[in-house]
Amino acid sequence: MSFTEHRLKLILEKLKQNQRVSVNALVAELQVSAESIRRDLKELEARGYARRVYGGAVVDQQETDQPFAERLRVSAREKARIGEAAAGLVKDGMKIFIDTGTTTLTCLRHLEERKDVTIVSNSIAVAAHFFNRPEASVRVLGGRMRADYQATYGHETVAALKEHFFDLAIIAISAVHPERGFMDFGEDEAVLRRIARAQASRSVIVADSSKFGRLGSIHTLRLDEIDAVVTGGVLSKEFSDQFSQSNVDIIHA
Helix, strand or coil, rough: HHHHHHHHHHHHHHHHEEEEEEEHHHHHHHHHHHHHHHHHHHHHHHHHCCEEEECEECCCCCCCCCCCHHHHHCHHHHHHHHHHHHHHCCCCCCCCEEEHHHHHHHHHHHHCCCCCCCEEEHHHHHHHCCCCCCCCCEEECEEEECCCCCCEEEEHHHHHHHHECCCEEEEECCEEECEEEEEEEHHHHHHHHHHHHEEEEEEEECCHHHHEEECCCCEEHHHHCCCEEEEECCCCCCHHHHHHHHCEEEEEC
């Protein structure tokens, strides 16, 4: 067994014991460079044993999206900052698409003072926010209601969305991977997000720090297919370099 294979075996054992490993701890214990450890983790990920995250790696397990009510509580403060920053991109007179998602919801209260803004969404929660604000111009896309997402989906929703063009699309996402791009756990969400991006002059992904390094089950968009990412976390060098090379603006909330 080569020294590299022996090191990979040791790292894999630690992953199985602790469910995660850190680059710094492995550097100190194995007495090799951080670059060597990162290569090891990349190799373990390629073999399907690990999933790289900021500062290390975790055991690669199939993830699923959490119920909507539970996601509302995750990273609530960071999502609030992201929502405010995303709303800052909306100008008077715009027509915008707001995706369903707990992060996109946080931008709504910051839009209440905008003038002549038209909001289109498949989110029932977005519509509910504006129930007592008759001056707001809100259009809800029809389709099959999914209670777990508080939103409409299906072929009717797709057809309705294709009738609109937007100045800006504010799009949620389930996972962001440096090599596999923007990902989701359901085809319904992925299809609508692709269409919203195609129908908008500018598309913005809103994602809290927990989404980065995560794997979904469905590819939604390449990293270079959107114009900006709004996040409240500090991105790893790998993500920063990828977005820079793709001319994607990073907006830190």
